[in-house]
Structures are given as C-alpha cells and as structure tokens.
Amino acid sequence: MSGGVVTRFAPSPTGRLHEGHAFSALTAFEAARAAGGRFLLRIEDIDRTRCRPEFEAAVYEDLAWLGLSWETPVRRQSEHLDDYANALERLRAQGLLYRCFRTRKELAQAAQSAPHGPETPFQGGPLPPQEEAERLDAGQPFAWRLSLERARDALGPAYHGLTYLDLDRGEQRARPERAGDVVLARKDVGVAYHLACVVDDALQGITHVIRGEDLAGAVDVQRLLQALLGLPTPAYRHHPLRLGPDGKRLAKRAGSPALADLRAAGVSPQALRARLGL
16 A cells, blocks of 8 residues: 555444444554555435434544544535435436335335345336336335446446456456345435445545445445446455454444443553454
8 A cells, every 4th residue: 555545434323333343443544544644534424314413423532532533524424415416417317227116015025026036136127107107296205226237238348347456355346236226315315325435435535445344245336336427446455344252243233332331341442452453
C-alpha cells in the first residue's frame, strides 16, 4: 500500500459497537496509518426504522476510546440521498431497472418454488405492462431492482471481464449472477445498501475497502455497479470475523458484549487491542 491509501469504517447506528466492530475499525485504521494514508468514518444510516441518534453518538464515543481519529465532517448517508437518487436515475435512464411490487411473503414463496431451491438468486423481471400500470394506479409500493439480464447486455463482453483486486488472493473475477436481480432502492427509502455503498466509496475516494468476510459476496454486485456507473474500483480485503465463546460470530442481535460494557468492566483499549491481535 502507498501513501495514497484511503480506507473507511462504515457502521450502521442500529446498536452499540462490539468487539467485532472494533477489530474491523482498527484493521482499516492501521492499514491507512501504516501507508501514511487517510482513514474515514461513514455513518450508514439509511434504515430509518432501526438507526437511532443515540447509537450514532455511541459510535463516536467508542471509536475515540479505542484511540481512533478520523477526518471531519463525517459523511452521513441520510444527508446525501440526492447523490443516490442521481445514480439511480442514471441506471434507470439506461433501462437497467424495473419496478418490483412483490412483498416479502411473495418473495419467500418464489424462492421456495425456484427450480434449484430457495438459494437460487432472484431474477423475476418486470411485470406485464398492464399489470404494472394497474398496480401503480392502485398506489402499491415498489422497489427498484437491477435487471441482471439487461446489465449483462449493456456491458456485452466486458461483463465477463469484471475483475477486482483482492489484497489476499490477487485478481478475482466478479460474478454478479450469484446475486441475481438485487434491490437498489427499497420501498421505504430511495436507496439500498449496494448502491449507497458504491456511490459513497467513489465520492469519498476510497482506495481500499477493508471489512468483514460476511460482506465478501457484496463485491460481485458492487463491481457490476461500478462498471455500469463508470466508477473506480477499490482494492478489497475481507478479514475473518470475530467469534464468541460459542464459536458463532459476534453480532448485535445475538447480544454480544458491547464496547461500552467492556469499558465499564475495566478493560483498557490496550488490552482489547492485544486480545484482537493488534
């Protein structure tokens, strides 16, 4: 890595940070510092039903306790919805999107009846024009999905040459077909994770995306979006996840001890770093 390295830590403020978050944040921070580069913090708060101001405030408190510093102002996704809307419109103008009216129940039923089982990537395609018009007239909510078939046609032979640099495994080929027709704009919010992430990384000049291996599969879709939108492709590293005593990954919903709890128990940042192997 060179001095032009820019990394980021991008949590969603839906709960308190835990040891796994600390490992990811510190890994990205130390990679930038070792290269004489820059470390950015981004708040991914587009989920209005789960993100809370108190959790965002806790992110800053926990990271500062760990000894991290970052550039300001911090990019908060909720303040940049126009950027995502513009990217969505570019894709829509290329004819790459379609409206999806399916409910979660309908999607689950479609998955169960898929020819290769429920793990088959969703590729439903648009509704017949008349049915779509009727649903629109009825005011039914819909999400915007990226048509993998149309994206493949738009890129032509370049589709099979979509590659990215994995810092541990070398040059890799992206395989968007593993994800199918992904949602790029949810019914309740004008954007979804993949699109917001790609737009943010490009606008912030992120050169190295260092995150947990649970997001390794996201590269397939994000590399496709970068090609369709003409955006740069960062290098990627997906580190192993931190596991609890039961061998399962640490997670907010599983009640993993929060950094605030460790701090209250007298654990020092230095002790935590040592336990994380950092």
